[in-house]
Amino acid sequence: MNVxxxxxxxxxxxxxxxxxYAQESCPAIKELRLKLHEKPFITLQFSQQTYSxxxxxxxxLSGKLWTGKGxxxxxxxxxQVMVSNGILFWSYSVENQQVLVDSVTTLGQWDPLTxxxxxxxxxxxxxxxENKGKLELDMAAVDSLTVPARFTLQISRPDxxxxxxxxRDDNGSLIEVVIADFAGKxxxxxxxxxxxxxxxxxxxxxx
Numbered sequence: 001m002n003v004x005x006x007x008x009x010x011x012x013x014x015x016x017x018x019x020x021y022a023q024e025s026c027p028a029i030k031e032l033r034l035k036l037h038e039k040p041f042i043t044l045q046f047s048q049q050t051y052s053x054x055x056x057x058x059x060x061l062s063g064k065l066w067t068g069k070g071x072x073x074x075x076x077x078x079x080q081v082m083v084s085n086g087i088l089f090w091s092y093s094v095e096n097q098q099v100l101v102d103s104v105t106t107l108g109q110w111d112p113l114t115x116x117x118x119x120x121x122x123x124x125x126x127x128x129x130e131n132k133g134k135l136e137l138d139m140a141a142v143d144s145l146t147v148p149a150r151f152t153l154q155i156s157r158p159d160x161x162x163x164x165x166x167x168r169d170d171n172g173s174l175i176e177v178v179i180a181d182f183a184g185k186x187x188x189x190x191x192x193x194x195x196x197x198x199x200x201x202x203x204x205x206x207x
Contacts, residue, residue, distance in 0.1 A: 026125035039184025
């Protein structure tokens with residue numbers, strides 16, 4: 001993945017991290033986990049804003065995510081599409097008309113399956129608070145090399161839906177990912193989790 005993809009991909013996917021079972025400091029974790037596991041599939045739309053102190057600008061990126069058990073997901077933005085059927089991973093650049101094909105084993109913690117069903121290996125919840133009727137969870141990385149080291153996840157009450165996550169990147173820019181139309185689904189078409197390149201798209205098989 002390129003740096004651009006890693007930033008927005010991480011910013012979105014980590015929104016599903018339900019944290020560790022630190023019930024004493026974060027009792028809302030259990031309810032959030034139940035919400036994420038209600039249905040075998042999840043769909044949502046998102047909008048990411050990056051506020052840069054250096055350039056005094058705001059960059060906006062929007063997209064949609066479909067994901068489910070078995071490591072299957074499709075993350076789509078105007079310039080990038082990332083797809084996995086649980087075995088292969090496709091990363092398609094609209095601008096370059098090029099798709100990289102790799103194995104999901106190279107994704108590591110970027111795999112949504114890990115973030116959805118084994119989050120304790122990546123982040124833990126350190127504290128929870130209520131702010132204007134919303135719940136905010138302070139999440140901290142288990143590994144010191146994980147970026148970002150900390151982020152705040154906002155969830156709604158009383159239905160415990162993830163609504164927004166906030167963190168700062170390596171450059172100190174503030175990143176906010178707002179989640180909309182979050183929904184659990186019983187079924188999604190298998191074709192969502194396959195990528196079929198159009199004529200003229202260069203296909204690169206990664207070693």
